Amino acid sequence: MDKILEQLFSYIDSHTEKMIADLGRLIRIPSVMGEAEEGAPFGKYPAEALAEMLKICEESGLSVRNIDGYVGTADFYPTEKIPELGILSHMDVVPAGSGWSVPTFELTEKDGKLLGRGAIDDKGPAVAALYAVKAIKDSGVKLSKNLRLIFGTNEENGSADLAYYRKKERLPEMLFTPDGSYPVINTEKGMLRISYSAKLSDGIVSICGGSVVNAVPEYAEAVISGAKVDLNKYNFDGVTLSSETCGENIKITAKGKSAHASTPESGQNAVTALIAVIADVCGDSALSALSEMFPYGETDGYSAGIKCSDELSGGLTTVLSVIGAVDGVLEAKQDIRFPAGKTSGEILALLKERSDRAGLEMRADMISEPHHVPEDSEFVRKLLSVYELVTGENGYCVAIGGGTYVHDTEGGVAFGAEFPGDENNMHGADEFITRESLVKNAKIFAAAIYTLCK
Ligand SMILES: [Zn+2]
Missing domain, CATH: 3.40.630.10 (Zn peptidases)
Known part of the structure; x- marks a missing residue:
């Protein structure tokens, strides 16, 4: 030396x-x-x-x-x-x-x-x-x-x-x-943080889940009215569903496992599991659209139309991480990590097209290029x-x-x-x-x- x-x-x-x-x-x-x-x-x-x-x-x-x-x-x-x-x-x-x-x-x-x-x-x-x-x-x-x-x-x-x-x-x-x-x-x-909003139907009294946009949510819950629920028909590997009666209403909870948004495949998303259940039980169109774009267990953005990858940095990953509702309007937040060979503009254009089709209003809250x-x-x-x-x-x-x-x-x-x-x-x-x-x-x-x- x-x-x-x-x-x-x-x-x-x-x-x-x-x-x-x-x-x-x-x-x-x-x-x-x-x-x-x-x-x-x-x-x-x-x-x-x-x-x-x-x-x-x-x-x-x-x-x-x-x-x-x-x-x-x-x-x-x-x-x-x-x-x-x-x-x-x-x-x-x-x-x-x-x-x-x-x-x-x-x-x-x-x-x-x-x-x-x-x-x-x-x-x-x-x-x-x-x-x-x-x-x-x-x-x-x-x-x-x-x-x-x-x-x-x-x-x-x-x-x-x-x-x-x-x-x-x-x-x-x-x-x-x-x-x-x-x-x-x-x-x-690159990194994107996206919000979606849409009007909820009357049967959904409240819905919330996740606390930060950059993590896989481990907990979500919803209160619904005027519907019967049989949770046995749903099976989301890694997420526990439960329900309880609250007066006239039913409260449904989902418990999964948290993970950092840059490695979402190691978590179990309580929000996407809950959305799938509530969309099915209540027949709500906004939740159905959201659930179609973000099915439980999917972290590569395929159903949202943004799946891509390159040799430099591997595949895109995404998490629908936070959900809530104010005055009957649904608000959901998504975190995206996209490959270094793409620009935010390319991803946003694909997402806009897909969410327009789904009837969801989309907004970019944060944009960071690779x-x-x-x-x-x-x-x-x-x-x-x-x-x-x-x-x-x-x-x-x-x-x-x-x-x-x-x-x-x-x-x-x-x-x-x-x-x-x-x-x-x-x-x-x-x-x-x-x-x-x-x-x-x-x-x-x-x-x-x-x-x-x-
Ligand atoms: Zn440091």
Whole structure:
């Protein structure tokens, strides 16, 4: 191996305790989104975590800037030299939730695991990136290109931090975020959120199901009047149906299994099962049309007329995820992840045609085009070769249905910090990164920076 890389890796090995101590300084700040304050657009604590990170960077000899509490930057060279490489991480975290066996906002080390909210998402990777830069700086290695660490504060709630930054200045041409997984995520499907509305017939007293548009709904219920119900005639594998009499009315419930909308085939959709039942029992035309477009068990959009796939990113997936009714008008919401080779316009045109035919009024609530960086670009090839060099594993590109932090950037990819097959309880109780993985990440980033900027 290159002598310089050996030197950088041994620096990281001998500074691991300090790196973990700095991670502890960040985990201690409960940087969950809160009420906006002066200089703290996403609440007090995300801004405080950003300020702490910039302090650590300044102590490490980097040139830091705080951009109005939205984003912070730390540059390798204190000059006006425009950074050509950017490493993007974030200081905000998701709420604590319940079920922790150790304090949520304190770093606890146990059996080689570093536990605490933000350990893997994304404070650990951010600190690993910083130590990669420190290794290069403190070893006196010269770079011909400048590089910038970029710390956001709103990744978990819509990435308004990055939108602000991009309005103010350009992102570096080479950009990666250790807020996804290895080897390299270069393709992210496009995303659409659609609403449908239609008038319901009188026999339906109420109907509701699902709580968020980006998940397979696990529960749905409806109250109907003036109809007889025999639930034994319906069979939806994985969904439990039940009914009870409420005075004059009958309440029907469906229980299935939740899953993320980017992998709907692993869930069991309570809403589509319930719609099929109620459409049949009540003979309601709006629900029948909806059920025809979204039959239970189908996640590829075939009956909605939008099924498609390509080699780059695989097949389209979709979930009818939320249903409700106000004043006799049905409202249903759908999440779609479409292949990178398509545009939102193509999918929307197909859907419009199909829903017009079904008598449903359709509206697009959110449109996000696919994101793709060519696998054979020099940047991606170099990242993959660094991954192979440090881990000894095979490097390859990955396509996903979800969107990462770099979804709306030009040319950005996700690189780390999860290794294939890793467990880390991200977003859950007892979130952790292993000591080994933290160190390996720092080494990969050091090798990446050196390779891309030398
Ligand atoms: Zn994250």
